[in-house]
Amino acid sequence: xxxFNVLSPEEVRRIIRTTVAxxxxxxxxxxxxxxxxxxxxxxxxEDLPSFTRSTVDGYAxxxxxxxxxxxxxxxxxxxxxxxxxxxxxxxxxxxSTIYVPTGGMLPEGAxxxxxxxxxxxxxxxxxxxRPVSPGENVIVKGEDFRKGDLVLEPGRVIRAQEIGxxxxxxxxxxxxxxxxxxxxxxxxxxLVPYETISLRAGKVRDCNAPMLMELCRKKGALPRYLGILExxxxxFRVAIxxxxxxxxxxxxxxxxxxxxxxxxxxxxxxxxxxxxxVEGVAIQPGKPLLLxxxxxxxxxGLPGHPVSALSSFLLxxxxxxxxxxxxxxxEYHPSVQAELALNVPSKPGRTxxxxxxxxxxxxxxxxxxxGTVEWQAIPLFGRSGVLxxxxxxxxxxxxxxxxxxxxxxxxxxxxxxxxxxxx
Amino acid sequence: xxxFNVLSPEEVRRIIRTTVAxxxxxxxxxxxxxxxxxxxxxxxxEDLPSFTRSTVDGYAxxxxxxxxxxxxxxxxxxxxxxxxxxxxxxxxxxxSTIYVPTGGMLPEGAxxxxxxxxxxxxxxxxxxxRPVSPGENVIVKGEDFRKGDLVLEPGRVIRAQEIGxxxxxxxxxxxxxxxxxxxxxxxxxxLVPYETISLRAGKVRDCNAPMLMELCRKKGALPRYLGILExxxxxFRVAIxxxxxxxxxxxxxxxxxxxxxxxxxxxxxxxxxxxxxVEGVAIQPGKPLLLxxxxxxxxxGLPGHPVSALSSFLLxxxxxxxxxxxxxxxEYHPSVQAELALNVPSKPGRTxxxxxxxxxxxxxxxxxxxGTVEWQAIPLFGRSGVLxxxxxxxxxxxxxxxxxxxxxxxxxxxxxxxxxxxx
Numbered sequence: 001x002x003x004f005n006v007l008s009p010e011e012v013r014r015i016i017r018t019t020v021a022x023x024x025x026x027x028x029x030x031x032x033x034x035x036x037x038x039x040x041x042x043x044x045x046e047d048l049p050s051f052t053r054s055t056v057d058g059y060a061x062x063x064x065x066x067x068x069x070x071x072x073x074x075x076x077x078x079x080x081x082x083x084x085x086x087x088x089x090x091x092x093x094x095x096s097t098i099y100v101p102t103g104g105m106l107p108e109g110a111x112x113x114x115x116x117x118x119x120x121x122x123x124x125x126x127x128x129x130r131p132v133s134p135g136e137n138v139i140v141k142g143e144d145f146r147k148g149d150l151v152l153e154p155g156r157v158i159r160a161q162e163i164g165x166x167x168x169x170x171x172x173x174x175x176x177x178x179x180x181x182x183x184x185x186x187x188x189x190x191l192v193p194y195e196t197i198s199l200r201a202g203k204v205r206d207c208n209a210p211m212l213m214e215l216c217r218k219k220g221a222l223p224r225y226l227g228i229l230e231x232x233x234x235x236f237r238v239a240i241x242x243x244x245x246x247x248x249x250x251x252x253x254x255x256x257x258x259x260x261x262x263x264x265x266x267x268x269x270x271x272x273x274x275x276x277x278v279e280g281v282a283i284q285p286g287k288p289l290l291l292x293x294x295x296x297x298x299x300x301g302l303p304g305h306p307v308s309a310l311s312s313f314l315l316x317x318x319x320x321x322x323x324x325x326x327x328x329x330x331e332y333h334p335s336v337q338a339e340l341a342l343n344v345p346s347k348p349g350r351t352x353x354x355x356x357x358x359x360x361x362x363x364x365x366x367x368x369x370x371g372t373v374e375w376q377a378i379p380l381f382g383r384s385g386v387l388x389x390x391x392x393x394x395x396x397x398x399x400x401x402x403x404x405x406x407x408x409x410x411x412x413x414x415x416x417x418x419x420x421x422x423x
Numbered sequence: 424x425x426x427f428n429v430l431s432p433e434e435v436r437r438i439i440r441t442t443v444a445x446x447x448x449x450x451x452x453x454x455x456x457x458x459x460x461x462x463x464x465x466x467x468x469e470d471l472p473s474f475t476r477s478t479v480d481g482y483a484x485x486x487x488x489x490x491x492x493x494x495x496x497x498x499x500x501x502x503x504x505x506x507x508x509x510x511x512x513x514x515x516x517x518x519s520t521i522y523v524p525t526g527g528m529l530p531e532g533a534x535x536x537x538x539x540x541x542x543x544x545x546x547x548x549x550x551x552x553r554p555v556s557p558g559e560n561v562i563v564k565g566e567d568f569r570k571g572d573l574v575l576e577p578g579r580v581i582r583a584q585e586i587g588x589x590x591x592x593x594x595x596x597x598x599x600x601x602x603x604x605x606x607x608x609x610x611x612x613x614l615v616p617y618e619t620i621s622l623r624a625g626k627v628r629d630c631n632a633p634m635l636m637e638l639c640r641k642k643g644a645l646p647r648y649l650g651i652l653e654x655x656x657x658x659f660r661v662a663i664x665x666x667x668x669x670x671x672x673x674x675x676x677x678x679x680x681x682x683x684x685x686x687x688x689x690x691x692x693x694x695x696x697x698x699x700x701v702e703g704v705a706i707q708p709g710k711p712l713l714l715x716x717x718x719x720x721x722x723x724g725l726p727g728h729p730v731s732a733l734s735s736f737l738l739x740x741x742x743x744x745x746x747x748x749x750x751x752x753x754e755y756h757p758s759v760q761a762e763l764a765l766n767v768p769s770k771p772g773r774t775x776x777x778x779x780x781x782x783x784x785x786x787x788x789x790x791x792x793x794g795t796v797e798w799q800a801i802p803l804f805g806r807s808g809v810l811x812x813x814x815x816x817x818x819x820x821x822x823x824x825x826x827x828x829x830x831x832x833x834x835x836x837x838x839x840x841x842x843x844x845x846x
Binding site for chain 1: 587635
């Protein structure tokens with residue numbers, strides 16, 4: 001049996017950060033850029049808005065003309081025209097006013113708009129009942145973005161609002177990192193393809209591959225199923241080399257037996273030029289993790305049990321896909337604060353990943369910070385070969401290595417499957 | 424000007440819940456079902472695992488044969504064979520043992536496996552140095568799912584683990600609600616298509632449509648851009664009727680001026696048979712929201728300012744798409760707890776949506792619950808016509824209607840754009 005050095009999850013992430021480099025860029029239309037990672041600084045090509053606009057329905061004024069105006073002593077202005085929305089506004093002089101609809105261009109000369117609610121019409125005269133200050137009820141040309149302003153930095157994920165802002169600025173194409181092509185392979189002589197209808201005795205459907213491919217897709221990667229490898233070193237070496245040829249990343253799962261784990265580690269060590277980076281993480285489940293960079297491409301070896309495979313992929317595989325796409329992963333993690341419903345035992349010295357189900361707490365919870373914790377986290381214990389605790393779970397908690405378990409009633413941060421930075 | 428009744432956000436969500444029904448189902452292959460919503464109960468078609476398996480590399484035993492075994496007094500068992508992984512195991516008798524690799528089938532008769540670490544080989548004899556209890560180191564046939572067990576309930580989103588579990592069980596196709604087809608339209612005579620290169624004076628690119636279409640895609644819907652409507656009641660009525668024909672939902676944005684808002688409301692009222700459900704929400708930004716159900720299809724009228732349009736879509740449009748897909752939306756919201764960096768003013772009686780940027784707090788924060796809050800939430804004030812506060816923002820906070828603002832130093836729950844149940 002190979003002896004190896006077990007690393008902390010933080011060390012593994014640090015290794016990933018320092019050894020996995022972003023893939024090249026490609027140019028995509030912005031309406032197809034959602035979820036992709038920006039690879040170049042985007043500067044504003046023009047002022048936004050491109051003209052000073054009214055934000056209300058009202059009358060454009062020289063603000064000085066309204067100073068001191070009130071119901072008792074309205075300012076009287078000559079109505080000299082109307083701005084039509086989407087059209088060029090006329091200019092105007094002091095003492096006059098022009099009607100402007102919301103979004104309409106402010107006439108040259110005017111510096112504010114009085115809301116229609118604070119005016120009265122007297123034939124060709126407009127009575128202004130309240131003063132406005134300069135700039136009131138207008139958005140000034142370039143107020144949102146000035147030509148040359150930084151709009152987007154490399155490493156930022158393109159969300160709906162970035163698509164909106166780029167669209168508004170007339171930026172129609174954007175440079176993003178290419179989607180990583182991920183080869184997904186499973187090892188184990190007991191496995192048959194997951195499409196198999198009837199199982200022969202002793203056989204098990206390969207459920208890790210479709211599960212891991214879904215996690216890859218959620219991360220913006222392009223997974224490809226390369227099938228099941230027999231537990232045979234020679235076949236294995238050839239298959240990995242083939243997988244490396246047209247992928248940016250290889251994800252293996254399986255090989256839970258000691259013999260398979262050993263030869264997998266040896267072959268990855270060999271293919272990476274003696275640079276097997278990770279051979280075990282102080283985490284439960286998911287200890288027997290392998291990571292090597294072969295031909296500049298990360299190869300991740302996940303444990304075979306589905307719970308361990310999913311858990312390890314979320315913590316490390318997703319991070320590899322973030323790095324390949326150049327994503328600057330924020331260090332905060334959205335979570336639901338909940339009260340632990342049961343004691344959770346844990347060995348000090350390792351991080352425990354505990355699946356939990358959320359349930360509405362009924363009056364048992366103490367208040368915390370701004371209100372009360374409304375949720376209870378019910379730990380789902382179960383072996384890592386068992387899938388139903390994963391489908392029942394809403395999320396997971398991380399028990400840090402300096403803790404000997406968590407107590408019933410403690411507050412925990414539940415990371416929800418489907419809503420974490422890990423996915 | 425039409426007078427209307429402003430509803431609370433909760434009332435609007437309740438109206439959506441009671442008036443928007445799920446769309447029909449379709450059958451999809453499970454590897455394409457990620458993110459879709461299950462529409463029928465899925466029962467397990469078989470036992471999982473389909474045979475009792477070892478979870479370790481070791482020796483299959485009758486557990487009684489190992490009772491009292493120790494280093495000093497090992498139990499001696501006859502080694503009578505080896506289970507090959509993926510193959511049928513032989514049966515065995517008391518007093519004997521068979522080698523089983525991880526994942527291998529447990530021989531008939533045996534009820535536990537002794538880890539190889541706790542054994543010694545003496546020719547054809549195996550010395551067992553520790554006792555095992557019945558069921559130790561095995562997963563029993565049907566332990567994960569028994570034939571007929573409930574695997575998935577209607578309303579559940581299919582995540583990676585559901586794909587894994589269904590794959591393992593040989594469920595290859597699954598019934599899910601169809602993706603809603605969403606017609607996206609914008610109104611406003613100042614708008615030009617967002618693909619426009621050079622803007623004419625007074626014109627503005629329609630940035631809401633591509634932004635809203637991205638939010639639709641994130642929710643699993645199929646958006647279609649139907650372009651820009653002029654502010655004209657007749658054209659408007661025809662366009663909505665056309666949009667309703669081949670969509671499951673219509674999303675309008677724009678029409679910020681009072682006149683447009685009024686005729687939009689009137690036409691939706693007419694097209695819904697006098698049943699305009701929502702005409703204003705007590706929320707800032709996003710007050711002028713319209714909702715009607717026309718020909719059984721929800722029509723959502725969003726404000727024209729991009730910040731308001733995004734904010735309203737997240738809170739209400741996304742919920743409509745959830746309902747159309749039959750999703751049982753959980754009531755918890757993953758968030759990042761942060762300390763507010765500035766006072767946030769707010770009017771009581773309405774919910775305020777405040778965009779914030781997260782920044783690492785440097786030692787200023789008080790501890791809370793299980794540790795210390797490491798993040799500061801910096802409110803980004805800015806008018807709702809301004810996009811850059813949206814692109815700078817990491818998330819948003821909701822100031823409840825019973826508060827007159829929030830104080831610097833208060834703890835707030837930041838909902839991250841991209842990681843909320845709303846998206």
